[in-house]
Amino acid sequence: MPKIFVTRQILAKGLDYLRQASFELDVWAGPAFPTQSELVAHARQADGILCMLDDKIDASFLEQNQHLKVISNYAVGYNNIDVPMATALGIPVGNTPDVLTEATADIAFALLLAVARKIVDSNHDIRAGRWHDWHPTGYLGMDLKGKTLGIMGMGRIGMAMAKRCFGAYDMEIIYTANTAKPAAEQAFGARQVDFATLLHHSDIVSVHSSLSPQTTGLFDRAAFAQMKNTAIFINTARGAIHQEADLAEAIQQGRIWGAGLDVTNPEPMSPTSALLALPNVVVTPHIGSATTWTRNEMSLIAAQNIVRAFRREPLVGFVNPQVYE
Ligand code: GLV
Ligand code: GLV
Numbered sequence: 001m002p003k004i005f006v007t008r009q010i011l012a013k014g015l016d017y018l019r020q021a022s023f024e025l026d027v028w029a030g031p032a033f034p035t036q037s038e039l040v041a042h043a044r045q046a047d048g049i050l051c052m053l054d055d056k057i058d059a060s061f062l063e064q065n066q067h068l069k070v071i072s073n074y075a076v077g078y079n080n081i082d083v084p085m086a087t088a089l090g091i092p093v094g095n096t097p098d099v100l101t102e103a104t105a106d107i108a109f110a111l112l113l114a115v116a117r118k119i120v121d122s123n124h125d126i127r128a129g130r131w132h133d134w135h136p137t138g139y140l141g142m143d144l145k146g147k148t149l150g151i152m153g154m155g156r157i158g159m160a161m162a163k164r165c166f167g168a169y170d171m172e173i174i175y176t177a178n179t180a181k182p183a184a185e186q187a188f189g190a191r192q193v194d195f196a197t198l199l200h201h202s203d204i205v206s207v208h209s210s211l212s213p214q215t216t217g218l219f220d221r222a223a224f225a226q227m228k229n230t231a232i233f234i235n236t237a238r239g240a241i242h243q244e245a246d247l248a249e250a251i252q253q254g255r256i257w258g259a260g261l262d263v264t265n266p267e268p269m270s271p272t273s274a275l276l277a278l279p280n281v282v283v284t285p286h287i288g289s290a291t292t293w294t295r296n297e298m299s300l301i302a303a304q305n306i307v308r309a310f311r312r313e314p315l316v317g318f319v320n321p322q323v324y325e
Contacts, residue, residue, distance in 0.1 A: 004306060005046035007034055007055050010074060014299030021307050040064050048309065050074060050302050057081040062089060070309035072302045076100055077238060078319050079211040086320065093319040094305030098156065099297035104288035105160030108206055108236040111260025114282040115232050117141040121279040142257070144169045150202025151175040153209025153237065154184050161206055162188050174198060199226040204234060211238035219243065224250035231256045236288050239265035248274035251281065262288050
């Protein structure tokens with residue numbers, strides 16, 4: 001029986017699928033997550049791994065685990081994995097696209113509304129006993145109707161966010177992407193622009209791209225300085241795409257208006273982060289895909305990826321199909 005190391009407790013759907021397909025499972029039991037050496041050691045005793053987006057499947061891990069038959073990431077993003085090295089070692093790498101698109105776009109949209117209408121800041125005030133009267137100038141937020149949405153990375157999740165904002169608010173949609181997206185142009189009249197235009201023209205910039213050398217640290221002091229001082233920055237993709245200190249400074253100095261983050265840099269965010277002291281900032285703990293349906297479907301796809309890899313069939317979410325060539 002091939003053995004799979006599952007690096008956290010995940011929802012049962014995929015685990016049941018693997019057991020039915022006669023895999024033996026080593027499911028990490030601890031409430032604490034495995035250390036890097038525990039990760040390496042358990043993987044060495046397994047034939048494949050089902051791992052999380054914060055497990056470092058780097059060159060050192062792979063050097064010690066060249067025997068693996070599959071690396072199945074429980075996420076759509078896979079920046080935690082050294083994919084070129086896994087490919088060179090002949091190891092198929094899987095991810096879980098599509099099923100988390102709507103849930104993640106919901107978090108981006110929810111963060112936008114929460115920032116624009118001061119949902120979290122005003123709620124804090126109630127809890128702290130600071131709601132005394134109805135004030136005509138209290139908690140003044142921002143209207144969203146007719147605003148310009150700048151999507152960085154018009155993939156599936158970017159499309160789903162654009163659809164929400166176009167449908168709800170007739171927003172004008174501009175985007176950056178590696179290739180033109182005719183579907184977005186047809187559905188929302190979206191226009192592809194360069195990064196500088198995205199920064200200059202957007203009332204809301206929402207990040208939906210993957211983390212790569214090109215996107216790491218892209219939203220820094222210089223980028224925020226080019227945005228409107230009324231702009232809202234939303235990031236539900238990867239925290240390392242923005243520089244946290246630069247973002248905090250930009251909001252403190254009024255160079256942009258606010259931010260909604262489901263991903264932070266670093267992750268987890270420090271409770272003493274300057275961002276958390278700012279009323280126009282809303283932060284959630286990387287919960288884009290956190291619905292029961294979505295996490296169960298991710299669990300199933302991650303399991304199907306494993307079964308298919310053992311049959312040398314294309315994975316459902318296949319990061320490195322060239323590995324079979
Ligand atoms: C979540 O961030 C994912 O990549 O699935
Ligand atoms: C990737 O995150 C995508 O949804 O395109």
